[in-house]
Amino acid sequence: MSKGDxxxxxxxxxxxxxxxxxxxxxxxxxRRREAVADxxxxxxxxxxxxxxxxxxxxxxxxxxxxxxxxxxxxxxHLYVADDPEDANRYVRNVVADNGAERVVKSKSMTTEELExxxxxxxxxxxxxxxxxxxxxxxxxxxxxxxxxxxAIHRSRESIADLFREVFDxxxxxxxxxxxxxxxxxxxxxxxxxxxxGVTGANFVTADSGTMxxxxxxxxxxxCAVAPDTHVAVAGVEKVIPSTDDLSPFLELLARSGTGxxxxxxxxxxxxxxxxxxxxFDDDETPLSERGSDREFHLVLVxxxxxxxxxxxxxxxxxxxxxxxxxxxxxxxFQHVGGHAxxxxxxxxxxxxxxxxxxxxxxxxxxxxxxxxxCSRCVNGCPTKIDxxxxxxxxxxxxNRGTExxxxxxxxxxxxxxxxPGGLDLDKRLFGNFETLAKLGSATAPVSNWLAxxxxxxxxxxxxxxxxSRRDLxxxxxxxxxxxxxxxxxxxxxxxxxxxxxxxxxxxxVQVERGKAAVRVLEALGVSVRIPSMPSSGRAPLSQGxxxxxxxxxxxxxxxxxxxxxxxxxxxxxEPSDLAMFEREYERFLADASVERLQEHSYEIMEYVYxxxxxxxxxxxxxxxxxxxxxYHAHCQQRTLGLEAHTTAVLEALDYDVVTSDVECCxxxxxxxxxxxxxxxxxxxxxxxxxxxxxAETRDRxxxxxxxxxxxxxxxxxxxxxxxxxxLVAPR
Amino acid sequence: MATTTTNxxxxxxxxxxxxxGVDLTRTAxxxxxxxxxxxxxxxxxxxxxxxxxxxxxxxTVDPTPAALERAETGVTPASxxxxxxxxxxxxxxxxxxxPVSLYPELHVPVVRASDVLPDLPEALDRFGDVxxxxxxxxxxxxxxxxxxxxxxxxxGAHGPEAVHVVMLDE
Numbered sequence: 001m002s003k004g005d006x007x008x009x010x011x012x013x014x015x016x017x018x019x020x021x022x023x024x025x026x027x028x029x030x031r032r033r034e035a036v037a038d039x040x041x042x043x044x045x046x047x048x049x050x051x052x053x054x055x056x057x058x059x060x061x062x063x064x065x066x067x068x069x070x071x072x073x074x075x076x077h078l079y080v081a082d083d084p085e086d087a088n089r090y091v092r093n094v095v096a097d098n099g100a101e102r103v104v105k106s107k108s109m110t111t112e113e114l115e116x117x118x119x120x121x122x123x124x125x126x127x128x129x130x131x132x133x134x135x136x137x138x139x140x141x142x143x144x145x146x147x148x149x150x151a152i153h154r155s156r157e158s159i160a161d162l163f164r165e166v167f168d169x170x171x172x173x174x175x176x177x178x179x180x181x182x183x184x185x186x187x188x189x190x191x192x193x194x195x196x197g198v199t200g201a202n203f204v205t206a207d208s209g210t211m212x213x214x215x216x217x218x219x220x221x222x223c224a225v226a227p228d229t230h231v232a233v234a235g236v237e238k239v240i241p242s243t244d245d246l247s248p249f250l251e252l253l254a255r256s257g258t259g260x261x262x263x264x265x266x267x268x269x270x271x272x273x274x275x276x277x278x279x280f281d282d283d284e285t286p287l288s289e290r291g292s293d294r295e296f297h298l299v300l301v302x303x304x305x306x307x308x309x310x311x312x313x314x315x316x317x318x319x320x321x322x323x324x325x326x327x328x329x330x331x332x333f334q335h336v337g338g339h340a341x342x343x344x345x346x347x348x349x350x351x352x353x354x355x356x357x358x359x360x361x362x363x364x365x366x367x368x369x370x371x372x373x374c375s376r377c378v379n380g381c382p383t384k385i386d387x388x389x390x391x392x393x394x395x396x397x398x399n400r401g402t403e404x405x406x407x408x409x410x411x412x413x414x415x416x417x418x419x420p421g422g423l424d425l426d427k428r429l430f431g432n433f434e435t436l437a438k439l440g441s442a443t444a445p446v447s448n449w450l451a452x453x454x455x456x457x458x459x460x461x462x463x464x465x466x467x468s469r470r471d472l473x474x475x476x477x478x479x480x481x482x483x484x485x486x487x488x489x490x491x492x493x494x495x496x497x498x499x500x501x502x503x504x505x506x507x508x509v510q511v512e513r514g515k516a517a518v519r520v521l522e523a524l525g526v527s528v529r530i531p532s533m534p535s536s537g538r539a540p541l542s543q544g545x546x547x548x549x550x551x552x553x554x555x556x557x558x559x560x561x562x563x564x565x566x567x568x569x570x571x572x573x574e575p576s577d578l579a580m581f582e583r584e585y586e587r588f589l590a591d592a593s594v595e596r597l598q599e600h601s602y603e604i605m606e607y608v609y610x611x612x613x614x615x616x617x618x619x620x621x622x623x624x625x626x627x628x629x630x631y632h633a634h635c636q637q638r639t640l641g642l643e644a645h646t647t648a649v650l651e652a653l654d655y656d657v658v659t660s661d662v663e664c665c666x667x668x669x670x671x672x673x674x675x676x677x678x679x680x681x682x683x684x685x686x687x688x689x690x691x692x693x694x695a696e697t698r699d700r701x702x703x704x705x706x707x708x709x710x711x712x713x714x715x716x717x718x719x720x721x722x723x724x725x726x727l728v729a730p731r
Numbered sequence: 732m733a734t735t736t737t738n739x740x741x742x743x744x745x746x747x748x749x750x751x752g753v754d755l756t757r758t759a760x761x762x763x764x765x766x767x768x769x770x771x772x773x774x775x776x777x778x779x780x781x782x783x784x785x786x787x788x789x790x791t792v793d794p795t796p797a798a799l800e801r802a803e804t805g806v807t808p809a810s811x812x813x814x815x816x817x818x819x820x821x822x823x824x825x826x827x828x829x830p831v832s833l834y835p836e837l838h839v840p841v842v843r844a845s846d847v848l849p850d851l852p853e854a855l856d857r858f859g860d861v862x863x864x865x866x867x868x869x870x871x872x873x874x875x876x877x878x879x880x881x882x883x884x885x886x887g888a889h890g891p892e893a894v895h896v897v898m899l900d901e
Contacts, residue, residue, distance in 0.1 A: 073866075074866045130889070131880070132878050132880035132881060132888060133878075133880035136880065149879075149880070151880055155882060156881060156882025156883070157882075159881060159882065176881040176882045176883040176884075176885050177885055179881040179882070180878060180880075180881045180885040180887070180888060183881070184887070184888060184889060187889070188889070205862075207859075207863055208859065208862040208863045208866070209866070210862045210868075216876065216877045216878060216879075216888070217876055217877070217878045217880075217888035217889045217890065218833055218876040218888060218889035218890025218891075219888070219889040221829065221833055221870065221889075221890070222833065222889055225823070225829050225830065226830070242859065243855060243858065243859030243862055243863070244855070244856065244859055246855055247851050247852040247855045250851065250855075250871075251851060258879075261815075261816050261873070262816050262818060262851075262871065262873045263873070264872065264873055264874050264875065264876055264877050264890070265870055265871070265872055265873075265876070265890070266870070266871040266873075267868070267869075267870045267871075268858060268862070268868060268869050268870070268871065269823070269868045270862050270866040270867060270868045271868070273823045273829070273868040274823055274824055274825040274868070275823045275824070275825070275827060275828075275829040275830060275868075276825065276826075276827050276830075278796050278799075278830055279796055280796045280797055280799075280800045281796075281797065282795055282796045282797060283795045283796075283797035283798065284795060285795060285796075286793040286794065286795055287778070287793055287794060287795070287796065287799065287826055287827030287830070287831070288778075288779075288793050288825060288826040288827065290796070290827075291825075292825060
């Protein structure tokens with residue numbers, strides 16, 4: 001798909017499916033936050049779930065052997081299928097052997113992956129989805145747009161329209177109650193006479209051969225026990241060692257997905273189950289005498305998973321329990337849903353890992369850009385998967401898989417990175433922002449004037465996909481490092497020594513926030529240094545340029561190590577750079593190095609908070625005197641749990657603070673500049689613009705911590721925004 | 732009401748059921764038949780209970796599948812209650828407890844007060860022992876069947892729209 005087509009598709013989905021998806025995912029997300037806040041041992045459960053998954057995937061072949069013994073001892077059959085053809089052949093044979101005319105199914109993403117329905121329908125079998133949402137998707141001939149809520153993109157009205165079109169009923173159902181009754185009656189009839197029931201499985205325990213089916217409607221229970229034959233289809237990664245391991249997952253799954261404690265039904269079936277088979281025409285034989293001569297087949301599917309298990313970066317994807325949290329908490333998903341932010345089967349943040357492992361990089365590449373690495377999904381993942389990292393890895397592999405499409409020496413000259421020649425020009429441009437910024441500052445103001453001229457903007461859009469509707473950053477002639485070099489410290493008897501980390505933006509563009517930070521630190525008795533430093537690697541990392549980012553990590557650590565050894569604190573203004581030190585550097589540096597760096601690094605307002613707590617004189621800073629402020633914290637800062645410090649400092653200095661609960665104000669950073677995503681970025685940002693335009697907030701001074709937040713807010717609001725440190729800095 | 736208790740597990744169970752919108756009636760063994768008679772909607776079917784109680788005449792015990800399909804109420808034993816979630820563990824048995832708990836609009840699980848356990852791990856521990864030993868199956872049921880797929884929350888999707896727990900004090 002061309003970038004223009006993609007932008008058009010995003011626009012279409014934002015208009016048609018966006019509203020229903022936004023309302024539903026935000027509801028799930030809000031209820032999840034409330035539900036986990038009530039859970040005393042939430043973090044313990046996550047830790048335990050992660051440990052079980054790590055162990056299970058590590059020992060998977062041996063667990064499958066154990067499971068086979070358990071299933072066979074119970075009287076069932078286990079088949080491990082290599083790929084979709086293999087799995088479908090097995091299922092088709094079971095269906096044919098039973099002479100089945102109708103198969104009823106309980107929702108299963110694995111069977112979506114295999115396209116089991118198509119395979120059975122080709123054999124002339126009537127296949128009926130019985131989960132109400134999945135049935136809607138089947139009737140509309142669509143694909144699920146969400147892992148756990150397949151029809152989340154459809155409103156009640158559009159479902160009513162669909163039922164009218166398909167069934168032309170005498171008395172068309174309209175309300176949710178009527179629609180549900182209509183569906184239940186219709187599906188009830190179909191289940192009644194079905195020959196085979198197909199389900200997925202959320203978990204399968206090796207010790208007993210028990211499978212857990214988590215549902216709310218009860219359709220999985222009916223599919224599993226009403227027909228004489230039950231076929232369960234699941235990825236091999238669903239196997240866990242024992243029934244004792246089920247409880248952390250069951251306690252986390254519904255909470256993470258929809259915010260429920262538990263879904264209505266968790267079936268723990270050790271098939272073949274003892275329940276009698278049902279023939280509702282039988283009014284002679286009591287249930288207890290009907291017998292339970294039923295057949296059970298468990299089909300475990302590899303389809304790339306065993307290779308993912310061997311892949312150090314993609315392995316974590318197998319810890320996914322398909323709760324959908326990463327979709328619900330993702331600002332981009334909330335606006336476009338799984339039909340844009342998804343591949344052939346799986347969608348949302350973790351979908352990239354699944355699609356890369358199962359379908360291949362081409363499929364994953366189509367929606368991989370939607371993850372901006374904002375990390376908003378990280379703290380809510382029940383098995384602590386680093387979803388942004390998986391997306392970065394996939395992006396890197398996509399970059400590397402690209403064939404060179406012509407060599408542009410001008411751009412190549414601007415891009416001294418570690419990446420292969422075929423990398424997309426726009427990625428390369430954004431990934432090398434540091435070089436661009438250096439050149440921009442050195443030639444400012446001419447560079448700013450030149451970049452903003454019509455022909456230059458046209459060229460930028462055409463060559464590098466920079467949307468001409470977006471204001472470009474304005475490079476400052478005098479960088480923060482240059483300004484600081486020519487300056488005399490005002491601190492004679494320092495309480496502490498700090499290195500203020502000159503991130504690319506603060507150094508070249510938002511120099512004022514850097515100067516304000518210096519004034520604040522010195523006013524609180526801290527001796528400040530601003531050495532020239534390499535950039536953190538955030539920009540290349542967000543383009544998937546991992547080798548370049550790693551090279552930066554080594555350089556940055558090299559440049560900071562001696563300062564840390566000398567007892568100096570490292571103070572970081574840009575939250576996304578601090579997040580590099582705190583999260584991604586763990587991937588690049590030796591454990592001892594990264595620990596040392598992390599132990600001594602602080603976000604600027606966190607550091608100010610610490611100084612004030614330790615007796616620094618707050619009167620040295622500019623007090624608010626009740627001044628009204630609207631504060632937006634940065635997404636990665638929130639993931640690190642650092643947003644409260646800014647609010648605390650502002651309130652201690654007598655500012656009247658309102659904070660936004662919009663967790664991400666747009667597709668972060670460079671993504672808002674890309675013409676493919678510009679409109680999505682603005683749409684996502686509208687939530688924040690609305691929050692800061694109410695009667696209570698519209699006259700407040702806007703402050704925000706991150707560069708991308710500041711830029712997005714400037715694009716969205718008529719009034720300017722700035723970093724909180726600029727507010728409190730003495731003049 | 733046969734007994735009142737200050738047992739914290741039981742009161743947690745009561746609160747959780749209340750929050751789920753699930754009715755609870757407590758009864759003693761000798762009043763069981765009369766209590767159940769008040770709770771069920773006709774026609775009612777039930778599976779034999781492994782407790783020392785008698786069914787009222789209003790309940791057809793061990794029904795045929797056709798009778799099950801006609802029933803408004805299904806009565807089944809619950810092997811355990813889970814206090815903090817208001818869940819009941821419904822064993823799948825050869826006498827049809829699974830379909831009887833699922834098909835009728837009203838489900839009445841009968842649980843002994845002494846079988847109400849504090850939390851899910853404890854209930855799963857007990858289940859795990861029997862699953863490994865004899866391949867037992869069970870359903871952890873928490874409130875009535877529900878769906879949100881049609882635009883808002885609706886009770887009674889494929890399963891019962893109402894649950895009424897009868898707790899047996901012994």
